[in-house]
Amino acid sequence: MIINGVSVGPYQLGWRLQELEEKISISGFVEEELDKHYTITTNTLKFWVEKEQGEITQITVFGEYEGKFLGKIGVGNRLSDLNDLDIKWIKEDYVYKLPDYPGICFELEDIDDWDELLAPIEFISIYCS
Known part of the structure; x- marks a missing residue:
């Protein structure tokens, strides 16, 4: 978790x-x-x-980590999944933050045919906010 x-x-x-x-x-x-x-x-x-x-x-x-944020969002999910769950996100430089949940951010995998909504989440970080 x-x-x-x-x-x-x-x-x-x-x-x-x-x-x-x-x-x-x-x-x-x-x-x-x-x-x-x-x-x-x-x-x-x-x-x-x-x-x-x-x-x-x-x-x-990262990698094969199976834990989830809110029991629903983990490595491999997409920003479109956040949208489906009505979770707001903002982009700051190369990370995606959740204004309603301080102290967590996501980095997306650099894939061909880039689409930020469809690129898998590669890293999830929690930090002191």
């Missing part, structure tokens, strides 16, 4: 790096150091850990 601005499955925004590493150690992960963040990536999840505070500020799902 994906909860905007809060959690993805059992993983919570605001967790410290050590707590996250304890929870995902079984499945393995790749850690990368960036300027202001560490990223921790598994086969379906990416965590952004802010260096200064040492807390998770963003969680992204």
Whole structure:
């Protein structure tokens, strides 16, 4: 289950790096150091850990991740599905945000014959809003 601005499955925004590493150690992960963040990536999840505070500020799902937002929208769905559910969205740069649900955004797959309503959702991110 994906909860905007809060959690993805059992993983919570605001967790410290050590707590996250304890929870995902079984499945393995790749850690990368960036300027202001560490990223921790598994086969379906990416965590952004802010260096200064040492807390998770963003969680992204992708690939075969099966959890859903509102029990209905997941990786592979389309913006047309959001329209069918009467969920409002806005485009900001290359991400799609939901004004009625702060703390969540979508990125679409770059497909041939681009149509933003039909391109599959490739990444879903929750973040501290």
